Amino acid sequence: MGTPKPHCTPGLRSYQWLMDIDRKTRLDNQERLRALSLDHSGEVRLFCSHDAIEFKAFADQNNLRSQENKSRFVN
DSSP: OOSSSOOOOHHHHHHHHHHOSOHHHHHHHHHHHHHHHHHTTTTOOOOOTTOHHHHHHHHHHHHHHHHHHHHHHHO
16 A cells, blocks of 8 residues: 555465455455555555554554643643
């Protein structure tokens, strides 16, 4: 995501092909997410919820922002 041209490693491409149930729907969803990531890059952040490390980094960053916002209103 974040780029107008799709890129996928050969291994992942093969895995996706093997696991496809509805290829057209999957590719349509990817295209919509790609457009969202390009058109609203300053407003949204996309991450892979299947990647535990990426999810933890996102959650930690969100928690830090939340704590910073709360501290502005406490004092």
